[in-house]
Amino acid sequence: MPSTLTSRYIDATARSLPADLEQDVREELTASIADAVEARIEQGEDPEVAERAALTELGDPAALAAGYTDRPLHLIGPRYYLTWLRLLKTLLIIVPPIAMLGAGIAHAISGASVGGVIAEAIAIGLSVTVHLFFWVTLVFVILERTRTETGTTWDVDQLPEERSSGTGRADLIPSLVLIALMLGAVAWDLTRGLAVIDGSTLPVLHPSLWPGWILLFAALLLLEAALAIANFVRKRWTTAAAIVNTALAVGFVSWALTLLGQGRLLNPELLEIARASGVDGDVSFTLGVILVVGILGGSAWDAIDGWIKTARDARR
Template identity: 50%
Template sequence: MTATTPLTERYISATIRSLRPETQADVRAELEASIADAIEARLDQGEAPEAAERAVLTELGDPGALAAGYADRPLYLIGPRFYLTWWRLLKLLLAIVPVCVLGGVAVGQTISGAPVGEIISTSILATGGAILHLCFWTTLVFVILERSNSATAIEEWDLDQLPEPTQNGAGRSELIASLVFLGIAVGALLWDRFRGFVSVDGEALPILDPQLWPWGIGVLFLLIVAEAVFAVVLFRRGRWSTGLAVANTILALAFLGWVLVLLLGGDLVNPAFLAHLTAAGGEGFAAGQAESAGEGGVFRILAVLLGFGIAAGVVWDIVDGWIKTARAPRV
C-alpha cells in the first residue's frame, strides 16, 4: 500500500492521541510502516485489500491498549479486563454530569435570590457530591462485573468503535465559518438598531437598549473585530499555541464581562421592548409575573438563564482552546 487509507488513519490517530506530543510522529511512522508491511504480506497471499486491512488492524487490537504499550503505562482497575471501558465511561460521565449539576444548582440558587456566598458554596458542594457518587458507583459496577467473571459484550472491541480523527489546527472552513458568524452578528446589531426585528405601529422597536449606541455597542464592535483578527492569525499559524489560547481566553472573558455588566445593570435590553412584551402577554403573562414576584419576575428569571447560558458558552470556548493547545504538535 502506497498511501494511508481512511480506516488505517483512524486507527493510527486513535492510537497516538493519548501519547506525548513529542512521541506521536515517531509512533505514527512506525505504525504506518508495520501496518503497510502486514497488509502487503496478506495481499501477496491473495486476500482482498479491504479484508487484509481490516484483518491486520483487528489483530493489533484496541488502540488504547496499543498506546498504553508504547507509553509503558499499565492498565489496571482491579484487573485489566474492563479497565479501558471503565475509564472511557468514567471520563465521559465526569465531563458531563458535574458541569450540569454545577450549572443547575447555581441557576436555581440565583433565581431564588440566594446570596453570592451561598450560591458558590452550595454549587461546589453539590458538584463535589456528584463527582464522588459517579466515581464510586461506576467503579463498583465494574468491580462486580469483573469479580463475577461476567462475560459481556462490553469487553469486545472492533474497528467500528474507532473515533474520527480530531482537527486541532485551524482550517480554511473554520476561518470562513468564524468570519461569516461575526459578519452576521454585526449585521444583526445594525438591523436591530436601524430597521428593527420588531415593529410596532409601523415603527422599529429595537431589542437592545438604544442608549448603548454609540459607546456600548462600539465596545462590542471592537471585540468582534478582535475576534476576526484572532481567527485570521490562528488560520495563518495553522495550529494553536499558548499565546493564542491566552488571547482567546481574554477575548472570551471580555465579551462575558460586557454582557454581564449590562445585563446585571438592566441596560442590555430596551425597556420599551420589555413593556411591549408585557402588554402583548395579556393577563396570563401578568399572572406569571405575579407568581414569580419572589424571584424578581419572569424577566429576571429569563435574564438569569440568559446570563448562565452565555457564561456556559464562553467557558466552553476557553476550555476548547486550551484543549486544542495541549493536543497541538510541538514544533
C-alpha cells in the same frame, strides 16, 4: 487525502505516548503494519481486507500504547478498564455542565444573588462529578466481580477520526457566520427591536448601551473574527492565539457582568411590560442572569477549546 485505517490506528496509539517515545513508535508501527498487510496480500487477501485484519490482530490501540509505556490498565482488574474509562470521560463531559447550567438558572429564577447562583452551580457540579465516579465505578466493579459480559469488543470501526486542528474552512466559515448573525441581531435590536409584543416591537437590550457599550461588544466580535481568519491563514493555533482568545472570552464575560451589575443590560420598558403581565420576582435580574450564564458558559468553552487546539497543533 482521506485518512486510512492504518494512519488512524497509529494516531490513536501515539496520542497518549510521551513525546520522546512517540516518533519511534510511529515508525515501528508503520513498518510492522505494512509488513503484516503485505504478507496477507501475498496470500491472496484483498488489500482493504488485509489491512483491517492486521489492525484487528494488533487489538485496541489504547492497550497497545499502555504496553509500550508499561502502564497498568487496572480498575479492580484490567478486563473492563478501557470501557470504564471511556464511559466515564463521556459522562463527565456531558452531565456536570448540564447540571450546573440547570442549577444556575433555577437559582437565578428563585431570586438568588449572582454569587449565590455561581456557588450553587459549582457545588452541584462537584456533587454530580463525585456521584458519577462512584456509581460508574461501582457498576464496573460488580460486572468484573460477577464476570458479566458487556457485549463490547474492540474493532477497527471504533478508531477515532483524525481531529481537525480548528483552522480549516469547516471551522472558519461557521465562526464567521455566527459572528455575522450576532452583529446582525444587535443591529436589528437597535433599529427595529427583537421582542414582539401585541404586534409591536421593542428592543431587548437597554437603549443606553448605544453607542459605547454596543460598539465595545461589536469590537470584541470583530476581534474574534480576525483571530479566526488569522488562524486559518496560519493553518495552526499558537500560544499567542490562545492567549488572545482567552482574553476575548474574559472581555465578553466582563461586558455582560458589568451591565448586569449596573442594571443596564435589558430594556426597562420590556421588563415593565413583563411585570404588568403578572410575572413575579425580579424579572431584570432573572433574565439577566440567564443571559450571563449563557455568555459565561460559551466563553469558558471557547477559551478551553482554544488551548486544546493549541496543544494539539504543538504536538503535530
